[in-house]
Amino acid sequence: ATPTLKVGHVSPRTGPLAGFAEADDFVLKGIEAALSSGLENNGKSWNIEIISKDSQSNPNRAAEVAADLLLGEEVDIIVAASTPDTVNPVADQAEINEVPCITTDCPWQPYFFGRNGVPGEGFASTYHFFWGLEDVIGAFLDMWGQSGVAKSVGGLFPNDADGNAWGDAELGLPKPLAAAGYNLVDPGRYQPLSDDFSNYIAAFKDAGCEIVTGNMIPPDFATFWAQAAQQGFNPKIVTIGKALLFPSVIESLGDRGDGLSSEVWWSPNHPFASSLTGASANELAMGYTADSGRPWTQPIGFKHALFEVVADVIKRAEDLEDPEAITAAIAGTSLNTIVGPVDWSNGPINNITKTPLVAGQWQKGDNGFELQIVANSNAPEIPVSSDLKLLG
Amino acid sequence: MTTILKLQNLRKAFGAVTVADDQSYEVRRGEALGVLGPNGAGKTSMFNLITGTLKPNSGRIEFAGKDITGWSAARRSHAGIARSFQVPQPFSGMTVFENAMIAATQSAGLNGQKAEDLCIRVLDQTELIAKANVPAGSLTLLERKRLELTRALCTEPELLLLDEIAGGLTEAECQSLINTIKEIHSSGTTIIWIEHVVHALLSVVDRLIVVDFGKLIADGKPKPIMNSPQVKEIYLGIEADA
Amino acid sequence: MPDPILKISGLNAHYGDFQALFGVDMQVDAGEVLAIIGANGAGKTTLMRSITGLLTNGPDQIMHKGTDIGRLRADEVALRGIAMVPEGRQLFPSLSVKENLMIGAQVLRPGPWNLKAVYQLFPILEERKDQQSTSLSGGQQQMVAIGRALMSNPELILFDEISLGLAPVIIRDIYRALPGIIGNGMSAIIVEQDISKALSVSSRVYCLQEGRVSLEDRSDTVAREDISRAYFGIE
Amino acid sequence: MNSQTYAVSRSSRAARVSAIIGTLVLIILVAAPWWAGRADMRLMGELFLYLALASLWNLMAGYAGLVSVGQQAFVGFGGYMLFALTMFAGLHPITAIAAAGLLGALISVPVAVLIFRLRGAYFAIGTWVIAEVFRLGFAQVSALGGGSGSSLPVAIVKSLASKRAMRESISYWLALSAAVLVVASVYFFLRSRKGLALTAIRDNETAADSLGIDIWRTKFVVYVVTSAFTAMIGALIFLQKLRISPDAAFSVNDWTAFVIFIVVIGGIGTIEGPIIGTFVFFLLRETLADLGTVYLIVLGVVAILVMLKAPKGLWGLFRARFDVQIFPLGYRVSKRDPS
Amino acid sequence: MDWLNAIVQGTLLGGLYALFAAGLSLIFGVMRLVNIAHGDLIVLAAYLGLTVTTATGIHPLLAIVVVVPVMAAIGYVLQRGLLNQTLGDDLLPPLLVTFGLSVIIQNALLEGYTADPQKLAAGNLETASFAFGGLTLGVLPVLTFSFAIAVIWGLQWIFYCTALGRAFRAVSDNQDIAQLMGLNRRHIFGLAMALALAVTAIAGILLGIRTSFDPSGGGGRLIFGFEAVIIGGLGNLWGTLAGGVILGVAQTVGAKIDPGWQILSGHIAFLLILAVRPNGLFPRISA
Numbered sequence A: 001a002t003p004t005l006k007v008g009h010v011s012p013r014t015g016p017l018a019g020f021a022e023a024d025d026f027v028l029k030g031i032e033a034a035l036s037s038g039l040e041n042n043g044k045s046w047n048i049e050i051i052s053k054d055s056q057s058n059p060n061r062a063a064e065v066a067a068d069l070l071l072g073e074e075v076d077i078i079v080a081a082s083t084p085d086t087v088n089p090v091a092d093q094a095e096i097n098e099v100p101c102i103t104t105d106c107p108w109q110p111y112f113f114g115r116n117g118v119p120g121e122g123f124a125s126t127y128h129f130f131w132g133l134e135d136v137i138g139a140f141l142d143m144w145g146q147s148g149v150a151k152s153v154g155g156l157f158p159n160d161a162d163g164n165a166w167g168d169a170e171l172g173l174p175k176p177l178a179a180a181g182y183n184l185v186d187p188g189r190y191q192p193l194s195d196d197f198s199n200y201i202a203a204f205k206d207a208g209c210e211i212v213t214g215n216m217i218p219p220d221f222a223t224f225w226a227q228a229a230q231q232g233f234n235p236k237i238v239t240i241g242k243a244l245l246f247p248s249v250i251e252s253l254g255d256r257g258d259g260l261s262s263e264v265w266w267s268p269n270h271p272f273a274s275s276l277t278g279a280s281a282n283e284l285a286m287g288y289t290a291d292s293g294r295p296w297t298q299p300i301g302f303k304h305a306l307f308e309v310v311a312d313v314i315k316r317a318e319d320l321e322d323p324e325a326i327t328a329a330i331a332g333t334s335l336n337t338i339v340g341p342v343d344w345s346n347g348p349i350n351n352i353t354k355t356p357l358v359a360g361q362w363q364k365g366d367n368g369f370e371l372q373i374v375a376n377s378n379a380p381e382i383p384v385s386s387d388l389k390l391l392g
Numbered sequence B: 001m002t003t004i005l006k007l008q009n010l011r012k013a014f015g016a017v018t019v020a021d022d023q024s025y026e027v028r029r030g031e032a033l034g035v036l037g038p039n040g041a042g043k044t045s046m047f048n049l050i051t052g053t054l055k056p057n058s059g060r061i062e063f064a065g066k067d068i069t070g071w072s073a074a075r076r077s078h079a080g081i082a083r084s085f086q087v088p089q090p091f092s093g094m095t096v097f098e099n100a101m102i103a104a105t106q107s108a109g110l111n112g113q114k115a116e117d118l119c120i121r122v123l124d125q126t127e128l129i130a131k132a133n134v135p136a137g138s139l140t141l142l143e144r145k146r147l148e149l150t151r152a153l154c155t156e157p158e159l160l161l162l163d164e165i166a167g168g169l170t171e172a173e174c175q176s177l178i179n180t181i182k183e184i185h186s187s188g189t190t191i192i193w194i195e196h197v198v199h200a201l202l203s204v205v206d207r208l209i210v211v212d213f214g215k216l217i218a219d220g221k222p223k224p225i226m227n228s229p230q231v232k233e234i235y236l237g238i239e240a241d242a
Numbered sequence C: 001m002p003d004p005i006l007k008i009s010g011l012n013a014h015y016g017d018f019q020a021l022f023g024v025d026m027q028v029d030a031g032e033v034l035a036i037i038g039a040n041g042a043g044k045t046t047l048m049r050s051i052t053g054l055l056t057n058g059p060d061q062i063m064h065k066g067t068d069i070g071r072l073r074a075d076e077v078a079l080r081g082i083a084m085v086p087e088g089r090q091l092f093p094s095l096s097v098k099e100n101l102m103i104g105a106q107v108l109r110p111g112p113w114n115l116k117a118v119y120q121l122f123p124i125l126e127e128r129k130d131q132q133s134t135s136l137s138g139g140q141q142q143m144v145a146i147g148r149a150l151m152s153n154p155e156l157i158l159f160d161e162i163s164l165g166l167a168p169v170i171i172r173d174i175y176r177a178l179p180g181i182i183g184n185g186m187s188a189i190i191v192e193q194d195i196s197k198a199l200s201v202s203s204r205v206y207c208l209q210e211g212r213v214s215l216e217d218r219s220d221t222v223a224r225e226d227i228s229r230a231y232f233g234i235e
Numbered sequence D: 001m002n003s004q005t006y007a008v009s010r011s012s013r014a015a016r017v018s019a020i021i022g023t024l025v026l027i028i029l030v031a032a033p034w035w036a037g038r039a040d041m042r043l044m045g046e047l048f049l050y051l052a053l054a055s056l057w058n059l060m061a062g063y064a065g066l067v068s069v070g071q072q073a074f075v076g077f078g079g080y081m082l083f084a085l086t087m088f089a090g091l092h093p094i095t096a097i098a099a100a101g102l103l104g105a106l107i108s109v110p111v112a113v114l115i116f117r118l119r120g121a122y123f124a125i126g127t128w129v130i131a132e133v134f135r136l137g138f139a140q141v142s143a144l145g146g147g148s149g150s151s152l153p154v155a156i157v158k159s160l161a162s163k164r165a166m167r168e169s170i171s172y173w174l175a176l177s178a179a180v181l182v183v184a185s186v187y188f189f190l191r192s193r194k195g196l197a198l199t200a201i202r203d204n205e206t207a208a209d210s211l212g213i214d215i216w217r218t219k220f221v222v223y224v225v226t227s228a229f230t231a232m233i234g235a236l237i238f239l240q241k242l243r244i245s246p247d248a249a250f251s252v253n254d255w256t257a258f259v260i261f262i263v264v265i266g267g268i269g270t271i272e273g274p275i276i277g278t279f280v281f282f283l284l285r286e287t288l289a290d291l292g293t294v295y296l297i298v299l300g301v302v303a304i305l306v307m308l309k310a311p312k313g314l315w316g317l318f319r320a321r322f323d324v325q326i327f328p329l330g331y332r333v334s335k336r337d338p339s
Numbered sequence E: 001m002d003w004l005n006a007i008v009q010g011t012l013l014g015g016l017y018a019l020f021a022a023g024l025s026l027i028f029g030v031m032r033l034v035n036i037a038h039g040d041l042i043v044l045a046a047y048l049g050l051t052v053t054t055a056t057g058i059h060p061l062l063a064i065v066v067v068v069p070v071m072a073a074i075g076y077v078l079q080r081g082l083l084n085q086t087l088g089d090d091l092l093p094p095l096l097v098t099f100g101l102s103v104i105i106q107n108a109l110l111e112g113y114t115a116d117p118q119k120l121a122a123g124n125l126e127t128a129s130f131a132f133g134g135l136t137l138g139v140l141p142v143l144t145f146s147f148a149i150a151v152i153w154g155l156q157w158i159f160y161c162t163a164l165g166r167a168f169r170a171v172s173d174n175q176d177i178a179q180l181m182g183l184n185r186r187h188i189f190g191l192a193m194a195l196a197l198a199v200t201a202i203a204g205i206l207l208g209i210r211t212s213f214d215p216s217g218g219g220g221r222l223i224f225g226f227e228a229v230i231i232g233g234l235g236n237l238w239g240t241l242a243g244g245v246i247l248g249v250a251q252t253v254g255a256k257i258d259p260g261w262q263i264l265s266g267h268i269a270f271l272l273i274l275a276v277r278p279n280g281l282f283p284r285i286s287a
Ligand SMILES: Nc1ncnc2c1ncn2[C@@H]1O[C@H](COP(=O)(O)OP(=O)(O)OP(=O)(O)O)[C@@H](O)[C@H]1O
Pocket: B138, B139, B140, B141, B142, B168, C015, C018, C020, C038, C039, C040, C041, C042, C043, C044, C045, C046, C047, C087
């Protein structure tokens, strides 16, 4: 009989982070179709069973379901995606239970340092691919540099995993911004779900900031953005991580959403294709839109790539019965995926590899808002689709 | 006989309503003192002051030679002051027996068998033994009043304060209550009893005080007090028919 | 002949498994004052609670002027003109004295009783009208409770333990006021421990014993021996 | 007629029978590492920890009348103390768990002094605010990861035992002993004189006060002891979770709402209730959790239905039918046989 | 000037908190009901506003005339159908039932509207501002504050000057006896909840214009509502407004010192006030 290899998958299907996992069903359907005839390993065919669990956007629950998958289902590989709140608890459980784990969709610093990783040592069983803060900074500076606005930047960083990483004095935005001649006004870490940003706005106004950046959740950004207008603060560029990922958020901001900018990890214009199905980025994105009637989102590509890597690892592992062999296969990955090359041999730090990142701007087109790529110096293979337009 | 309770210039007011107006009196050990007064005169408030549920605005309370003015209600209970509440306050979720056990274990500080024996004895005396296993919340008003008495007795008090426990009783029941109280009294417990059922009160007490507007207006032997025109006027109404 | 104000037939009442009333029959005609006596726990309060709808009853056990009210909610019964002065006063602590009285007028029945009339009956209440009702003494609270019931201008008023915990002078005043209160054709049921008082104000008397009617007679002719027999169930 | 004719008893046949059965079950449970799978052991461990939390909350709400919706304050505090003490003070995890309990007791003293000024619903909300203050406070401690949280270094986990199987057994036994310790403590406390005082306070404070019960002190002791235990359980929980962050540590849903749900479903104010409730909760979770939103909606509906249809919980339903007590607390007075 | 700005912005924010709290205060005062689902009902109102505005294209403020009666009806039905059965001396049944309700509303919204953040598009109102003594004030916050004053004035008047208010208080004191006075407590409680949710409707719409919301957004703000109620003192609605303002100002002033302390300083202000005045600043009814 054909042996079965079990892959556990944890993502926030419900709760506040559910947007990240909205395409899970679609992506998994595609993956399962591609794997329906099994995978070949050492001349032997394996059935692949994917068991998906909901973290409910709750880190406690993420650890629970991960433990469930590891101990109960006894999965051979576990994968997780979407924000440190899901990725880190899953990776921690995998590490202690010595089960190979691949994660994505979370900048690598909060993943690595948030788990008390030690550079040079890293982790035994857990691997991660995504980009890092240095890439965000590079992409942002690239975009801002073309604009010619005053080099005074207001920073909005919450006291959460992403915000602390972005605002970190050593690893975050402050140092490189200073090096590039920008003056960063950073009043401090606010608590998520704050109802008032007047102190920030006053500080930004005083310093004459023309750029605002940060990493926020959508309600906080909406509060800030409305208050900024009320209090007469009109920056020329607003580049915010996380909050501006999803088209639905931009839609909800109405006209005030036009011209906001953000990092772009994946888009239908990315010149990559799936190693598993051969579909191009554009085909995958349009497939989702056709299937669900909703606009494409960036996590789709990464969710697909996650399973591309899994399939590749399964094919290459020397012994699928041995976790260490699987881990070794992960470490030895060199694969061109739908989000770009994944290769842990050239990462910035142990257990990490990076995918390309560019900067984009939401621009109102004929079919509503579209995310246009406006700066690409760090990943020239991804074409620019429009010019940056200043706000106001 | 020694003094067990001494009130000195006790004063308490709720806004404009004065419930204790410069009250001073002493109660001797072993005495049975009756308290009369129109509704709202401040009788229950006086009990509240003595037991510590109310704090006086000024004045001093001494019990068995000690100044207890600043003591908590719980500490006064340990010292030997017990009361029944005019509006019964049972532990409604617990059985009658457990209600009694609380008094015996917490206030009297008895343990195990001793506490149980005391409770059984008192429940027998107050004729609640048949209801020992019944939740106190299901008792009738009168049974609740008896439970008040039971609990007070289970603290093994030196000074027992009774607030209107004879109301609503039939003749026969009233007589049996009187006998019970006489029995308690004769065992040496000092009693202060507020009661509107005057004949019941008079058959037990050997001294009466009358309160009106928080003031002590009479203090002495029952007979002359009941016959004084002042009491007749303010308490019984001009032509007493009680 | 018009339907009686209240006709109770075969009334049973239960608290959970415990049956408190057994087939009670009773009738109140217009303008009549009924006294109910009985030992503690005989079921007097239970009877009052059944009549006012605080306990629900079986069909056709309580008829008000020919209509079954046994299954109505208490507020619906109140709207029909039946008011009660409950055992133990039960005022609304967060309402002032005046507001407590006003609540009684909630049922909006026309009649002689209004704030002024109540203040005339109990002048002390006017002095205390803005005070919180809990800060009154027991006797004063009883006055408010009576006033509150009167404010609804009831056709039938029930007094549960009308003199419990009251000073003799207040009891005397209340009994003096009683004929005036129920003189205007109002009917009343008075639950009272003091038998002679009960007989002096009522036209008929019922005695309850362990949930059953053990005596029904005219107040002015009833023999004392009959009462004590009915009361205690002994010969 | 006196104590000669009446007898007072505090036990029952059912209790004696169940004591024997209970001992047997306990022996079987202790031996779980030899018969249960890894996932089962982990699940049971989690169940025991919830059982302990539920019993503690029941002691406070069901007996001391302290309805707290802020127990997550102490769960999270215990968790953070485990991390801090092992990572910075180098304590062994088990020592750190005990120390977390001690520190939990310490920190609960000023908290109690403050919130005991409140009663009823005010108290409930006050405890919630305290928990929020704890959450926001720990979010400011950057050594513990601030708002991002922190993972427990693998080395610390491995110091519990180097072998994975042994580690898992130890975790399991710790959870089991926590549950047994808590349930037994609650039971013997409630049978004691102080326990009687506690129940009296719940029923009527005015009367309790005048019968010599120091209300404030009794509640205070219960609160402090409960907090200490809760902090220890919190440390145990996060030893399993391996990762802590303010939102996870001080989650009102995970550590208080579900616990209230458990207690109420089982039957508040009884020792048996939380035990039954825990089983029901895990049964629901294990069978339905994969349904996502539907699971949570079902949970909400069950909470509402139980509260409306069986306000005394499942154990209350059972007791209404059969007068059985596995953990007898009350007294029964019976007439002695004349013979 | 910055400090003055922080205080003024905090005061205006307090208006929003007072709106969250006013409904809570009312039902807590009348029924001693601690409504854990209140925050989710606010979010529900915002979603209703969204449905109305997207369906008809009207301005969200106009949508209030539709959402208020709908929420009031929901309140009445909810109270009579469900919550009435939980009321009594015990704090727990309503606590647990409304907790269950909160979970149900959140997840039903998630099913119905997805987790996407939504916002009510109010055009110029979102950004409009005017200068006032050297400060720039947003029209929306000022409008919110005015709504808060109007709502609280209305509730206070109903509660203490009308027969309905008297009935509210009587029923809250003693349900049985109130029934004897001809008050149907189920109906009265239904009316109280209807009134409370009518206020919630206004709060929800204003919240939806101020910021974006998603199904899980209710719980986080619930606690501010409770704090405002308690700071103000039970049964005193003006106190609730004061409580909201105190919270808002504590937050903005705290944030001025360190942004991380914004929410924390609101809670600390609450605890400090309770340490001094356990019954709140202006209690009308003893707790
Ligand atoms: N809530 C209740 N639950 C259970 N039993 C009750 C309840 N209320 C009353 N009873 C029982 O019903 C019987 C009748 O009680 P009821 O209060 O009607 O008597 P009553 O004649 O008014 O007595 P009293 O003179 O003491 O007021 C009593 O035996 C009592 O134990």
